[in-house]
Amino acid sequence: MKKVVILTTGGTIAMVKKDESVVPYEKGNMLISEIPELSKLKDIKIEVREFSNIPSPYMTPKNMWELSKTIDKVLEDEEVLGVVVTHGTDTLEETSYLLDLTLRSEKPVVCTAAMRNIGELGTDGPRNVYSSVLTVLSPQSYGMGVMVCLNDEIHAAREVTKTYTSNVATFDSPGYGPLGIVDEDSVIFFRKSLTREKILVEKIEEKIALIKTFTGDDGSFLKIAVKLGYKGIILEGFGRGNVPPLVADSVEEVIKMGVPVVITSRCFKGRVYPVYGYKGGGADLRKKGAILSEHPIGQKAKIKLMVVMGKTTKIEEIREYFERDIKRRPLEHG
Missing domain, CATH: 3.40.50.40 (Rossmann fold)
Structure with missing residues (x-):
């Protein structure tokens, strides 16, 4: 059976409200595997693997580089159609762009996140994960580069940036616009980025x-x-x-x-x-x-x-x- 691997790194999507603040969920990223819509996908196995469970300001260049190497290893499996990465929103645009530059595989990789924790009214995490899995499963996603999918919009990693501190519609691609959208269960692409590139390296300079x-x-x-x-x-x-x-x-x-x-x-x-x-x-x-x-x-x-x-x-x-x-x-x- 073909499968989609969800690599979790932490962020608000893996947090809950405790007292008067929001903190990482003590059970790690288990919340991701409890999204009911994922179990309804036919003939597709969803496999959740934890890479880390940290707030996104804790993400370092070393973490990003290790994540890139991990994803390439995951994508070597012929049964894996693609990867969804869950991440905090604060540094998502950096991580996704490093992945876009350095990943060797052209299989679809979609980064997603949440602006509202799982216990908050109108939480956006479950829908964002589901939409990201649907994006991976779209045949048009192959060769599109690393994408970012939140609020049912699909953006190119090179172009997207966080524009709002709290709104669920925070991610935008100023001057470019989204690559496409997820409408109900359909993935619709409008365009393909002509500016993406790969720079394959054996190391990065962190300083x-x-x-x-x-x-x-x-x-x-x-x-x-x-x-x-x-x-x-x-x-x-x-x-x-x-x-x-x-x-x-x-x-x-x-x-x-x-x-x-x-x-x-x-x-x-x-x-x-x-x-x-x-x-x-x-x-x-x-x-x-x-x-x-x-x-x-x-x-x-x-x-x-x-x-x-x-x-x-x-x-x-x-x-x-x-x-x-x-x-x-x-x-x-x-």
Whole structure:
């Protein structure tokens, strides 16, 4: 019999209310296996395996990398059609994107979660798990990359982000939209992402810092990050990837130390691009050796740099992974 494996990692979907707070369920992820709709699926075995039972802020790059290797091992089984990963919402977008970049199999992998714990009125966890299993079972899911399914919407891992602190409709793909939906028991795809990629590595670089610039920033945090041992830096700038002038000096200094600096934006739509040539503008930073990220969201670029630096630490080789749309634009011209 063919089967779908549900790998549980913890999060609100595996939590209950105790006194005045929400805490991990003492029986682990058993709540997932008690969803009645799963037992009604014909000719499909649902197998629940616990990977961890932690709140998603506890998720680390090491955990994500171990999860990736675990999923690849699970998918080697010919009886396994695909995998559903249950996860906390806070860092789901990071974990799903790392999986999307590093998994070797093209079998469907769907990450899901819950915004409301199992004891809360209108809990969304059971439906999200069921919809995710249906997504795995859809023939169109093969080769779609890692997906995120909540609130009956299916999103690409590279594109999706958490947009709301509490609403069940928190996950969105700004500038892209969902890949499809789950309507009752039907899975309907609208499109396929053309931006996904695989970067197959044997290791990742965990020590990547994510720093957000701000008005009046003097660039100190970049130099401190290097002193603390961070091997790469994601710098979230303004607009097209612009930063205050003193930050530009620090960017140049850090790059001369051999530490790659990838520029993103606090805007979650569009892309950073070498437009502005004033000191601290995106074009100026690129002349100084900074890399402009094709993806504006900082946490996504951080995951990608972790993976890329598992393959190479050379700044110009790293650039090739982030500047595919602007690589014909010479550095000396900004």
